[in-house]
Amino acid sequence: MGTEVAGEEIEVSGIVQGVGFRPFVYRLARRLGLGGDVRNAGDRVIIRIAGPASARDAFAAALADEAPVLARVEQVTRRPAQVPDGPFRIMESAAGTVSVGVVPDVATCPACRAEIADPKARRFRYAFTNCTDCGPRFSIVTGLPYDRPATTMAGFPMCPACRAEYEDPTDRRFHAQPIACPDCGPKLWLEGDDAAGADPIERAAALLRSGQILAIKGIGGFHIACDAINADAVALLRARKQRPTKPLAVMADMATAHGLCLITPEEEAALAHPSAPILLLSLKPGAPLAPGIAPGQRHLGVMLPYTPLHHLLLAAVGRPLVMTSGNRSSEPQIFHDDEARDRLAGIVDAFLMHDRPIARRLDDSVARHLAGRLRIMRRGRGLAPMPLTLPADFADAPPVLALGGELKSALCLTHGAKALLSHHLGDLDEPATGDAFETALADYAALFAHKPAAVAVDLHPDYRATRLGEDMAATRGLPLERVQHHHAHLAAAMAEAGWRRADGSVVGIALDGLGLGEDGTAWGAEILVCDYRTSRRVARLAPIPLAGGDAASREPWRVLLAHLDRALGRSAVDGDPLLAALFAGKPLLTLRAMMDKGLNAPPASSAGRLFDAVAAVLGLAPDRLSHEGEAAMALEAAAQEDAPPYPFAFHAEAVPIEIDPAPLFKALVDDLHAGRHAPAMAAAFHAGLAEAFTGAAARVAKSEGLTAVALSGGVFQNARLLEETVRRLESFGLTPLVPGDVPANDGGLAFGQAVVAAARLMG
Structure with missing residues (x-):
């Protein structure tokens, strides 16, 4: 020794x-x-x-x-x-269990970008260049500890030059597991094009410039790409993918992004962050883009190139590119080569391929700068599986597996003071996504050696995730914790803010589409008083019947009819030519009979459906939505000026207290007759909704002796509503707890379920 x-x-x-x-x-x-x-x-x-x-x-x-x-x-x-x-x-590594130590995939660092641009460097124009500061991580890991044999780089033995870098502690590639070069690493090629022998990147760029549509294999899956300036190419992509109006994301370099959008210093930093998310930015008037990129929107989803392949391709094309998920409409993003060739045939004209396998599908992350900070809307490539830290008095919590909800699904594993919230897995009402969810569950459990002490699920008995959790708990003999949808939303906001169990209760405002309530009805615009273990509903938006059930979530005019009938009376609606024109050709007698009898017309207190109805009365929503949130996005985009708030009524004698939108609809109809323009009416609606719920929350906080208000639910991804709500709460002297790293939409449900279940187990 x-x-x-x-x-x-x-x-x-x-x-x-x-x-x-x-x-x-x-x-x-x-x-x-x-x-x-x-x-x-x-x-x-x-x-x-x-x-x-x-x-x-x-x-x-x-x-x-x-x-x-x-x-x-x-x-x-x-x-x-x-x-x-x-x-x-x-020294050699010691034995130990790496429970939360896998790093997300990371955008190409400046040193590697310089290297691929240097004709004297041996990695000049090499599409798989990386180092310890950048490159694929989570998308290539097949096991732990994180070492090359436990990645999809295992099939690429290092050449002597790469081995020398890998073993040199002074080199920036020391122990960089994906290290590669043109002599020993993955290769790139183009399929579906006759120009044999051409440089695949240069040829792909030529095809894109000519208006063709390409599938591009990236880090976490395939993208479908086309020229973002070419209106015909964008229209063709939409037709082939059957995606008529949902906004498309654009990839551009920083200089081009500044030419397209108004970008604050904070947003520029977020774009350039190693996680490289899609960031929603304000479009510049007259931005040189195809009009079909984001129809009717004032924001554009933009991301910078985040792999050497993207940098090289974008430079060769010389213009921004549409980069949308490589899938058919509503299906999961494709990440296997043969599946891409099969499922994307008929959508794309050629495939830019490589031979490095992808271990797991990772959609691009999506974020937006709201209410003073960056807020994650979809957690994916670049962010997952970065662990979240639980509040201080959860350090000794038993491990929990939480399975989330039906839409925007994600799962969550807790381990001591850490929580692993998975990447976005998609909507489980799509069978292929449901299968992918079960694969991801097994993947995370194996990768992180997770052995839960309890399973947490949503109250809804028909969610695929709920049924899966029930079966798992029964098979393994584990406790099953059922967590009400909106309680989970608010608990996620509390936990991210560091709210301890010992800190007691908060008031919570939960605004979303729909979630099953404790009384068996559909909730979606609620004020709760809750701690981690329990919740109590104290106020809600006055419910209306959803004529046709799920059909009402797709056809806003059905929800508008219920609101107008309730606010004005049926005879007034039918006798008003302006309103009658909104429902021309619609089966009003049938729908009203359904609502009268309660036949396939469940009552719901939904903020999401309220947005749909207001968008419909302002002529901003189609008869049938082509994607979730379409009407609400159009309403937010229209609200571009300041306006006094529309009124809501407050029925304190009701149990729970009711926030009644009938005065809102009366004012809307009066303004329609007066010819008031839609932007002012849309702004007045946002202000009115914020005023109604913050006023009610302030009353509850005062009566309960509470000082903090948690905000969550997908509706709070609306910038105008969130910022107005935060401002009003602060004017009451209340502290808002607002999600940031955890999505406010259903992508954060599993995190909230996990902390609720952990708190209950801890007693």
């Missing part, structure tokens, strides 16, 4: 594996003249250092201040220790 000297042991926890942390520590120690060693130990890094106390202090401070871009240092613990004498070394 060698000589030992007095020093200290430093334990670093957080995201410190697969991010170049050990070579960073090595270089830091050498720079400060310290001896010792560093090794991985499960989900921690253990460092032993010897040297002057001042140098050790500087070293400890730099561990967080100068950490690699992908690292997240959460705790640094120092203790005296005997340290091997001699120069600083990197």
Whole structure:
């Protein structure tokens, strides 16, 4: 055994594996003249250092201040220790369970971008260039610990030059598991084109410039791409994909993005972040884009190129590209080669392919800067599976598996103080998505060696995720926790804000489409008083019947009819030529009979359906929606000026208290007759809804002695509504708890279910 000297042991926890942390520590120690060693130990890094106390202090401070871009240092613990004498070394990893240590896929770093642009570099124009600061991670991992044999790079043995970089602690590719070069790494080719021998990127660019549509294999799956300026190409893509109006995302470099959109410094930083999300940005008037990109919208989903392939292709095309999910309408994104060839035939004209397998499907993440910070709308590539930290008094919580809801599904695993909220998995009412969900469940459980002590599900008995959770709990003999939909929404907002169990109750405003309530009816515009274990509904939007059940969620005029009949009376609706024209040719007698008899016309207090109805009366919604949220998005886009709020009534004698939109609809009809223009009416609606719910929440908070108000539900992804609601709550002296890293829509449900179940198990 060698000589030992007095020093200290430093334990670093957080995201410190697969991010170049050990070579960073090595270089830091050498720079400060310290001896010792560093090794991985499960989900921690253990460092032993010897040297002057001042140098050790500087070293400890730099561990967080100068950490690699992908690292997240959460705790640094120092203790005296005997340290091997001699120069600083990197040691072999110790045994340990990595429970939450997989890093998300990361956009190409500046050094690698420079390398692929340098004709003298051996990776010049190489589409799979990466290093410890960038490249594929979660999309290629097949097992833990994270090492090349447990990735889809296992089939690409390193050449001597790559091996030398991989083994050199001073090199930025030290232990970069996806390391590759043109001699030993994945290859690119073009299928479906006759230009044999041509450079695949240059030829793909030529096809795109000529108006053709391509499938492009990326990190987490296939995209369908076309020229975003070519109106005919965009129209053809929409026709082939059967996607008539849903906005399309665009990939552009930063300079082009500034030419298309108004971008704040905060938004520019979000675009350039290593997670590289699709960011919703304000369109510039007259932006040079095909009009079919985002019809009727004032915002555009933009992402920067995030792989070397994207950088090279975009530069070769010389214009922005549509980059939409490679799938058929409503199906999951495709990530297997043969499935792409089969399912995308007839949609695309050619395929830009490569031979690196994708371990799991990862849709692009979607975000928007709202109410002072970036807020995630869809958690996917670049964000998952980055762990979320639970509030302080959840550290000893038992592990929970939560399965989320039916739409925008995601699952969540908790492990001590951490929660792993999965990537977006899609809508489970689509059979192929349901199968993918079950595959993802098995994948996460195996990858993270998760053994739950309980399973959490939604109250709705017909959700596929609920049935799956019931079967799993019964088979394994585990407790099953059923969590009401809106309680889960609000618990997710509370937990992300760090609200402890010991902090007690909050008032919660939950605004979304529909979720099953504790009374067996459909809820979607509720005020609750809740802690993590329990919730109590104290107020709601006055319910209306959904004539035709699910059909009312697709046809806004059905919901409008119910609201107008309730607010004005049927004879007034039928006797008003302007209103009667809205329902021309519609089977009003049948629908009204259904509502009278309660036949396939369940009552619902839905904010989402209220948006649909208001959009319909303003002529902003089609008879039948082509995608979820279409009417609400049109209504938000129209609300481009300030206007006094429309009135709502407040029935305090009702149990629960009712927030009545009848005065809103009376005012809307009066303004229609007066010829008031739609932007002012749309703005007045947003202001009125915010005023009604914040006023009611403030009354509840005062009567209950509470000071915080949690906001959640998909409707709060509306910028105007969220910002108006936050402003009004703060004017009452209340603290809003608003989701940011967790989607406010159903993509965050599983996280909320998990913390509710954990709190109940902890007692």
